[in-house]
Amino acid sequence: MTKYAKKILEIVESSYSHMTAEQVFEELRKTYPTVVLATVYNNLNRLWETHRIRRVSVEGLPDRYDRIQxxxxxxxxxxxxxxxxxxxxxxxxxxxxxxxxxxxxxxxxxxxxxxxxxxxxxxxx
The missing domain is CATH 3.30.1490.190 (Ferric-uptake regulator, C-terminal dimerisarion domain)
Incomplete structure (x- = not known):
C-alpha cells in the first residue's frame, strides 16, 4: 500500500462525516501538499475495490467515503x-x-x- 493510500485510509477511518474525494484531498494536502486530486481518486477507488472503505452513492450528489464497519x-x-x-x-x-x-x-x-x-x-x- 502506498503512503498516500495509507494516509487516505487513516483519514476515512477516523472520520464520521462521510467525506467526498475533494474533502479527503484537502485533508491529505495537510500532510502531502504536492498531492494531486487524481491520486486521491485513484487511491479511493483501489481502497473501495479491495473492500478497505465503503463508497456511499446518493443520486445527484458526489460519492462519499466511509469506514467499512x-x-x-x-x-x-x-x-x-x-x-x-x-x-x-x-x-x-x-x-x-x-x-x-x-x-x-x-x-x-x-x-x-x-x-x-x-x-x-x-x-x-
Missing part, C-alpha cells in the same frame, strides 16, 4: 446529509425474504433532517 445510513432527501444508523446486521433476514444469498447490502433510509424541516417551516410562514 457494518452500519446503514439515513439520507436527507432535501440536502443529502448522511447520518449513521446501526440497525444490526440484517443479512439473514434479507436473504430469507429475497430467497437467495447475497454478498452485501447498502441500506439508505430517506428522511428530512431537522435543518431542512426548520427551513421549510420558516418559508411557509
Amino acid at each position: 457494518r452500519h446503514d445510513h439515513f439520507v436527507c432527501e432535501k440536502c443529502g446529509r448522511l447520518l449513521d444508523v446501526d440497525l444490526g446486521d440484517l443479512t439473514a433476514q434479507l436473504e430469507q425474504k429475497a430467497g437467495i444469498p447475497f454478498l452485501s447490502y447498502d441500506l439508505k433510509l430517506l428522511y428530512v433532517c431537522e435543518d431542512c424541516k426548520r427551513n421549510s417551516q420558516q418559508k411557509g410562514m
